[in-house]
Amino acid sequence: MPAFKKYRIHVPKCNDHMIVFAALPHTVDVDQWMKKKADDCDCAALAAEKAKAREQKPINPIKASKKT
Ligand SMILES: [Zn+2]
Numbered sequence: 711m712p713a714f715k716k717y718r719i720h721v722p723k724c725n726d727h728m729i730v731f732a733a734l735p736h737t738v739d740v741d742q743w744m745k746k747k748a749d750d751c752d753c754a755a756l757a758a759e760k761a762k763a764r765e766q767k768p769i770n771p772i773k774a775s776k777k778t
Contacts, residue, residue: 712736719744724753726760 712733717740719728730747734740 717744717747719747721748721751721753721756723748723751724756726751726753726756728756 712735714731714733717730717732719730720726721728728747728751732743734743
């Protein structure tokens with residue numbers, strides 16, 4: 711079983727990024743897969759999700775600063 715990885719995909723359509731967790735088999739071309747994900751972007755839903763995420767301020771500064 712392939713491990714789940716976090717992918718940050720830039721979407722040219724809405725000039726935004728989407729975060730996708732996926733366990734891709736080795737046979738999958740990641741570039742093609744990411745391009746397809748970007749093409750399939752539900753821009754309104756992504757924007758709503760981003761707005762919601764912005765409302766939730768980080769309450770744990772240690773966890774928030776650990777992002778590297
Ligand atoms: Zn979009």
